[in-house]
Amino acid sequence: MTMLAPSQTGPNGRLARDQIEAVVRAVLARRLAGESSAGLQRSVTPGPTKPNLVVNISARHCHLTQKTVDRLFGPGYQLTKMRSLYQETDFAANETVAIVGPRRRVIPDLRILGPCRDFDQVELALTDAISLGLEIPVRLSGDIEGTPGALLVGPKGSVELEKGVIRAERHVHMNPDHAAYYGVKPLDRMNLRVYGRCPTTLEGVLVRVNPAWKLEVHIDTDEANACDLTRADKVELVKP
Numbered sequence: 001m002t003m004l005a006p007s008q009t010g011p012n013g014r015l016a017r018d019q020i021e022a023v024v025r026a027v028l029a030r031r032l033a034g035e036s037s038a039g040l041q042r043s044v045t046p047g048p049t050k051p052n053l054v055v056n057i058s059a060r061h062c063h064l065t066q067k068t069v070d071r072l073f074g075p076g077y078q079l080t081k082m083r084s085l086y087q088e089t090d091f092a093a094n095e096t097v098a099i100v101g102p103r104r105r106v107i108p109d110l111r112i113l114g115p116c117r118d119f120d121q122v123e124l125a126l127t128d129a130i131s132l133g134l135e136i137p138v139r140l141s142g143d144i145e146g147t148p149g150a151l152l153v154g155p156k157g158s159v160e161l162e163k164g165v166i167r168a169e170r171h172v173h174m175n176p177d178h179a180a181y182y183g184v185k186p187l188d189r190m191n192l193r194v195y196g197r198c199p200t201t202l203e204g205v206l207v208r209v210n211p212a213w214k215l216e217v218h219i220d221t222d223e224a225n226a227c228d229l230t231r232a233d234k235v236e237l238v239k240p
């Protein structure tokens with residue numbers, strides 16, 4: 001709505017016709033200018049654009065050293081790529097191993113993720129661990145001191161891990177631009193809101209930052225199933 005300044009009113013508060021025309025023309029001109037710029041080119045609002053949030057489910061898997069791959073699959077064996085992961089430096093291998101718990105319970109198809117790392121680590125959902133008879137802690141990837149081990153069995157041999165079986169702590173990968181957008185820094189905690197038939201807020205999502213990373217939340221199969229993530233309407237990452 002456009003208000004007329006007092007100086008634009010004539011005697012007795014009435015507007016002269018030419019003044020009214022001038023005001024109306026000015027309003028129309030502004031509106032037309034706005035429409036044309038909106039139609040041809042969105043006016044650029046300074047500030048960061050909303051990054052594309054992806055939430056992926058980490059099913060049980062392991063990261064192995066080349067030495068462990070050698071013992072399970074034969075000396076010099078190279079893992080083969082089944083598919084790239086969203087963070088394209090990593091891949092799901094065609095190869096799987098069996099994992100055996102303390103009471104000889106077995107999960108036969110533990111997927112290996114490549115490339116090889118400099119330590120062995122198995123990431124299970126709590127449901128997997130319970131079925132194996134293992135009590136596992138929630139840990140950030142790489143923090144495996146004092147965690148339980150398990151027996152891995154491959155086609156050419158087996159390896160008794162002394163440690164390294166964890167439930168991976170829910171976390172979000174992001175680059176520094178994403179961190180600036182959300183106003184967070186490494187090791188901060190965020191909340192993941194999931195909208196749908198099983199609305200859920202997963203709290204305490206650990207922020208991990210690396211310039212090479214795309215924005216991606218990782219949760220395990222228990223967490224994803226609890227909120228029926230694959231059928232969710234919307235996900236949102238919020239700073240608590």
Ligand SMILES: [Zn+2]
Pocket residue numbers: 171173218
């Ligand atoms: Zn991750």
